[in-house]
Amino acid sequence: MAILIDQNKRVLVQGITGREGMARAKLMTEYGTQVVAGVTPGRGGERVEGVPVYDTVLEAWEQVGPLDVSVLFIPAPLVKSAALEAIDAGVKLLVIVPDRVPIYDVLSIAARAQAVGARFIGPNTLGVLSPGKAVLGMMGGRASAAKSWFIPGPVGISSRSGGITSSMAYYLAREGIGATTLVHVGGDAVVGMPHPEVLLEFERDPETQVVVMFGEIGTSQEERAADLIEAGAFTKPLIACIGGKAARQGTRFSHAGAIVEGGRGTYEGKVERLREVGATVVDSFMDLPAATKAVLAKMG
Amino acid sequence: MARLHEYQGKQQLAKEGVLTPHGAAATTPDAARAIAAEIGRPVMVKAQVWVTGRAGLGAIRKAATPDEAALIAEALLGQRIKNLTVTEVLVEEQLDIAREFYAGVIVDDRAQAPLVIFSSAGGTGIEEIAVAHPDKVARTHVDIERGFLDYQARDLVRRTGISGKLQSELGDLLVRLYQVARGCEARSAEINPLVLTAEGKLVAADCRITVDDYAVFRHPELGIEIAREYDRPPTPLEKIAYAVEAQDYRGTFYFIQMAEGFQRGEGYIGFHGAGGGGSMMSMDALLRQGFKVATFVDTSGNPPASKVYRAAKIVLAVGPIDGYFSSGSGVASQEQFYSARGFFKAFLEAQVEVPIVVRLGGNGEDRAVEILEGLNGRIPAPVEGYKKDDSPDFCVQRLATLIGEQAEKRESEKAEKRKGEKAGERSRETLYTFPGPTGTVTLDHALCATCASKVCVEACARHILALNAEGLPVLAITPEEAQKGRCVECLACEVDCLLYGAGGGHVDLPIAGLDA
Numbered sequence: 001m002a003i004l005i006d007q008n009k010r011v012l013v014q015g016i017t018g019r020e021g022m023a024r025a026k027l028m029t030e031y032g033t034q035v036v037a038g039v040t041p042g043r044g045g046e047r048v049e050g051v052p053v054y055d056t057v058l059e060a061w062e063q064v065g066p067l068d069v070s071v072l073f074i075p076a077p078l079v080k081s082a083a084l085e086a087i088d089a090g091v092k093l094l095v096i097v098p099d100r101v102p103i104y105d106v107l108s109i110a111a112r113a114q115a116v117g118a119r120f121i122g123p124n125t126l127g128v129l130s131p132g133k134a135v136l137g138m139m140g141g142r143a144s145a146a147k148s149w150f151i152p153g154p155v156g157i158s159s160r161s162g163g164i165t166s167s168m169a170y171y172l173a174r175e176g177i178g179a180t181t182l183v184h185v186g187g188d189a190v191v192g193m194p195h196p197e198v199l200l201e202f203e204r205d206p207e208t209q210v211v212v213m214f215g216e217i218g219t220s221q222e223e224r225a226a227d228l229i230e231a232g233a234f235t236k237p238l239i240a241c242i243g244g245k246a247a248r249q250g251t252r253f254s255h256a257g258a259i260v261e262g263g264r265g266t267y268e269g270k271v272e273r274l275r276e277v278g279a280t281v282v283d284s285f286m287d288l289p290a291a292t293k294a295v296l297a298k299m300g
Numbered sequence: 301m302a303r304l305h306e307y308q309g310k311q312q313l314a315k316e317g318v319l320t321p322h323g324a325a326a327t328t329p330d331a332a333r334a335i336a337a338e339i340g341r342p343v344m345v346k347a348q349v350w351v352t353g354r355a356g357l358g359a360i361r362k363a364a365t366p367d368e369a370a371l372i373a374e375a376l377l378g379q380r381i382k383n384l385t386v387t388e389v390l391v392e393e394q395l396d397i398a399r400e401f402y403a404g405v406i407v408d409d410r411a412q413a414p415l416v417i418f419s420s421a422g423g424t425g426i427e428e429i430a431v432a433h434p435d436k437v438a439r440t441h442v443d444i445e446r447g448f449l450d451y452q453a454r455d456l457v458r459r460t461g462i463s464g465k466l467q468s469e470l471g472d473l474l475v476r477l478y479q480v481a482r483g484c485e486a487r488s489a490e491i492n493p494l495v496l497t498a499e500g501k502l503v504a505a506d507c508r509i510t511v512d513d514y515a516v517f518r519h520p521e522l523g524i525e526i527a528r529e530y531d532r533p534p535t536p537l538e539k540i541a542y543a544v545e546a547q548d549y550r551g552t553f554y555f556i557q558m559a560e561g562f563q564r565g566e567g568y569i570g571f572h573g574a575g576g577g578g579s580m581m582s583m584d585a586l587l588r589q590g591f592k593v594a595t596f597v598d599t600s601g602n603p604p605a606s607k608v609y610r611a612a613k614i615v616l617a618v619g620p621i622d623g624y625f626s627s628g629s630g631v632a633s634q635e636q637f638y639s640a641r642g643f644f645k646a647f648l649e650a651q652v653e654v655p656i657v658v659r660l661g662g663n664g665e666d667r668a669v670e671i672l673e674g675l676n677g678r679i680p681a682p683v684e685g686y687k688k689d690d691s692p693d694f695c696v697q698r699l700a701t702l703i704g705e706q707a708e709k710r711e712s713e714k715a716e717k718r719k720g721e722k723a724g725e726r727s728r729e730t731l732y733t734f735p736g737p738t739g740t741v742t743l744d745h746a747l748c749a750t751c752a753s754k755v756c757v758e759a760c761a762r763h764i765l766a767l768n769a770e771g772l773p774v775l776a777i778t779p780e781e782a783q784k785g786r787c788v789e790c791l792a793c794e795v796d797c798l799l800y801g802a803g804g805g806h807v808d809l810p811i812a813g814l815d816a
Contacts, residue, residue: 019550019788020602075549076514099552099601102515103407104485107444110412126633138602141633141663149631161577163600163629166662170631170688187576189487190409214577219409243577285581286691 002130002181003156003201003208004093004121005033009068009134012060012091013038014082016048020097020138021073025049028071030143033134037064057089071095071127071136079123080105087118095136096122096192106190113192120192126162126184131169139166139182153178154209155292156202156236158195160185160216161243168212168288175289177296180208185221195221199234210237210295212288215270217244222270229277237295238279241288242270302511302527304484305348307390309507312484313491316476319503323392332373335391336366345372348388349381353424357381362394383532395503400493402426402437403474405481407488407512414442416453416478418470420460422493436460448478466496473502484522485515517546535560537614540813544610548738550788551603553611556596557618564620564654565707568594569699572615574628574639575600582627582659585692589700591625594618599642602634606738606789606809608642613811616650623699624656631688632662638761640668640685641791644675645807648798653680655702659695661688674799682706732772734779736787739809743793745772747804755800759792 011028015021016038026049029035035051037060044055054060061067070086072079072094079101086094087109094113101123113120121128127137131150139162140146149170157172157179159165165184172179183198185191195213202208215222222242228234244267271281282291304312310320322339325348326332336343347359354360359381363369373389380386402422408415419437421429430437438459442448454471462470473494481489491504511519516527526534526542534542541555562568569586571593573579579598586593595618599611615624626643640660647656656675660668669685676683682702686695730746743756749772756773757765764786766776773793777786789807797805 019785077517100514100549102485102518103487103512104444104482104515107407107412107414111444114412138633141635145663159577161575161629163575163632164577164581166633167578167629167631167688174689190407190412192412194409216577221409224410243580286693 001205001207002133003198003205004128004181004183005069005130005136006133007032007034010034010036010064010066011134011136012036012057012067012070012086013051013073014040014057014070014086015073016040016051016053017043017046018073022048024071024073024138025051027141027143028135031129031135031140031146032132033136037067057085057091061089067091069093069095069136071097073097076100076102076123080108083109083120084112087112087116092118094118094120094192095125095127096120096186097125097127097137099124099187101188103188103190106188110190110192119197121183122186122188122191124188125186125191126165128181128183130181131179137184139184149173150182151178153180154207154296155179156198156205156208156211157182157213158185158198158202158211159183159214160187160195160221161214162187164214164243164285168214168285171286171289172212172292175293177289177292180205189219194219194224196224196228199225199228199238203234203236208236209299210239210292212292213238213240214285215240215242217242217267217270218265220265223273226273226277226279229279237299238274239288239291239295240274240279240281241283241285242267242281243285302513302516302522302524303350304509304511304522304524305350305388306346306507307348307388308522309489309509310504312480312509313477313504313507316480316483318473318476318480318491319501320507321392321395321503321505323390325388325390326373327377327388329370329374329377332389332391333366333370336363336369339391339393342394343369343391344394345369345376346390346392347376347379347381347386348390349384349386351382351384354381355424359386385533395495395505396498397493397495397505398498398500399496400505401470401496402429402490402492403477403494404488404490404492405478405486408441411441413444414448414478414481416440416442416448416456416474418456418460418474420462426492442478447482448475450475453478469502480509484509484519485512486510487512536813537617540811541611541614543812544607544614548604548607551601551607552598553603553607554596554598555611555614557594558596559592559594560619562592562594562619564622566592566622568592568619568621570595570615570618570621570624572597572599572612572624572626574598574626574632578627578629581629582625582692585627585696586625588693589696591623591696591700594621599639600628600634603639604789605638605642605645605791606736606807608639609645609791609809610811612643612646613650614814616646616652617814621654623654623703624652624658625696625699626657627659627692627695628662630659630661630690630692634662635664636660636662636668637664637671638790640671641795644671644795645791647675647679647681647683651679655699655706656681656683657686657695657699657702658684659686659690659692661686661690671795671799732774734775734787735783736789736807737783737785739789739807741782741787741793742806742808743773744804744806747802748772751797751802751804753801755796756793756805759796761788761790761792762786765793
């Protein structure tokens with residue numbers, strides 16, 4: 001099993017006729033993703049890599065049948081409208097790849113998604129990949145590369161850095177450790193599915209035995225992950241690494257930020273909180289494979 | 301995050317009907333005197349810098365007369381406070397303070413919604429007040445679609461123990477503050493202190509607004525020059541870099557200048573990463589080895605080769621670095637040979653003399669390293685490319701070794717200057733040109749006629765070139781289509797042409813402000 005994406009999910013690509021959309025639709029298909037339709041307003045009737053293009057999401061749904069996932073390759077200023085279109089059409093999982101989506105647009109998308117029970121990954125995400133099954137977004141790049149780098153196995157991977165998501169999976173695979181699914185939650189301050197939500201998905205997945213998480217300074221995602229462990233909602237071993245130890249201090253949050261965060265968000269705070277609830281936290285990214293190997297060995 | 305100065309924030313509040321002290325900003329002592337005279341009462345002179353605790357730093361002072369206001373302005377203007385130079389002061393009436401509150405709006409990542417915070421005690425030390433007296437602080441999330449409603453605002457104030465007319469007035473003000481935050485798409489907007497004057501009026505005595513960087517493009521009225529948060533004014537190079545980023549949405553280019561005025565031999569490295577996490581990891585490796593970082597750069601998200609080229613050119617303009625180091629996560633999903641071409645063109649044009657190490661792990665890494673190492677012999681510097689199985693620490697050690705070797709060489713043999721491989725005068729009649737989205741492509745057909753490989757046609761990312769009847773490469777699409785984005789500026793027709801063809805291709809990519 002895997003979380004969020006596998007070879008049976010029916011996938012739509014919004015912005016399929018653009019530079020990224022075109023290239024990624026091809027790569028996703030080559031890896032094994034079922035890309036069943038694309039949407040670009042005004043370009044209905046065309047085909048991209050054999051995939052039919054429609055003017056609206058609703059039209060795509062009517063023509064090709066139910067759509068499980070939509071992957072957005074849309075310039076940031078237009079993302080809100082495209083995301084709401086997909087949610088309103090009934091798509092339950094969105095992958096919002098572009099960077100620089102205005103934060104209030106993300107809040108609007110989040111509000112609508114919450115109201116109808118839809119979810120989204122990103123914005124500013126490399127995507128999601130289940131080794132040997134399917135990929136959403138840009139993760140892995142060329143299908144041949146992605147196939148050789150990532151292997152199926154017992155580890156769930158969740159990361160706030162895109163490049164680190166792939167390199168974590170690759171360096172684990174080099175040690176013979178495979179993954180169920182790789183999730184890049186997105187690099188922005190507000191993302192649709194932060195670490196805690198991804199952990200809950202991995203908790204429900206019987207094949208995921210441990211989770212490797214790459215966190216970063218800022219936001220409260222890692223602290224909330226620790227809260228889940230403490231509350232007994234996440235019970236699998238967690239191995240974590242937090243980036244940004246050497247990042248420049250000095251740019252302080254506003255007063256409001258300090259009131260809300262209450263000391264959360266710092267490197268030390270995150271590491272301490274995760275260790276407190278029994279997670280394994282390594283100092284250096286390159287120590288993750290060994291630490292994961294040790295945890296898996298202990299589980300037998 | 302793009303911050304507004306206090307006086308700019310107050311202008312936004314005033315537009316929504318929030319009372320602010322009578323006053324204006326001044327850039328000279330004379331202007332400060334005139335504003336104070338016009339107010340006709342004792343004033344405050346406040347340095348407009350983005351630091352907290354200004355009063356304690358002497359950056360906010362009282363003036364009884366216009367002349368005193370001018371004197372204080374003279375002292376403050378040009379003064380450095382933390383890293384910032386004061387270029388403007390706000391001169392405004394002194395308030396007769398009866399009571400202070402705190403009001404703020406912030407985007408809360410946990411709830412994915414705006415959060416309004418009100419405290420019945422305000423002023424300095426609001427964070428401590430929030431911890432020590434939680435009963436004085438109330439907060440509520442806002443439904444982004446419905447907005448912040450009057451009754452919600454009044455109820456928020458009620459929860460801090462305030463009733464009656466004051467409750468209504470504070471509620472009304474909070475709704476306006478939310479509208480300001482929503483209107484200018486603020487990550488946070490705060491009034492601290494919010495003052496109740498002796499005459500019973502609610503006045504915003506200070507204001508702090510941070511606008512979402514990603515929304516700045518929708519708000520020309522805010523006059524934000526650079527949508528990035530710095531703890532000092534942006535340097536000229538940062539402005540140049542920002543213009544490159546603002547004019548090209550493809551991929552990300554993030555540039556911070558970390559040092560200036562340094563000398564060769566001081567250990568400063570031009571650092572150029574890819575991806576947030578991988579860049580930080582790679583920068584840590586440099587620091588562990590005892591190097592200093594002259595730049596922090598991130599080109600990621602599948603940028604075109606032209607963007608990586610411009611980034612590298614800007615890094616090279618930072619000063620006499622001892623080496624150039626580029627490294628990301630090591631397992632990039634983007635095709636790394638595009639980046640390699642961008643580096644190649646920049647290093648070739650600049651005829652770099654200091655060692656270059658680039659970790660190009662990821663898709664297309666073999667081709668990327670081959671292109672990059674094609675620089676050896678074409679520029680004075682040694683160039684090494686590495687792949688995904690080479691750790692950042694190993695790559696930094698290689699850089700250190702190369703720098704050491706070069707220092708020895710410089711001692712023994714006076715570095716003989718190499719002439720750059722400048723293309724000779726091209727004859728105009730044989731030049732074939734077409735526009736790309738941000739530059740101009742020129743193919744010298746006189747050279748193309750001698751080219752056996754015609755590598756440009758095959759290597760072109762979008763296959764927009766084809767051979768014409770004479771066997772020369774030309775556009776297979778219209779120039780308009782090329783300019784609109786079918787040409788992705790992959791630089792194959794320049795770099796691969798130089799390496800594997802006759803060297804007849806050139807892509808001119810101007811960088812506003814950098815090209816002398």
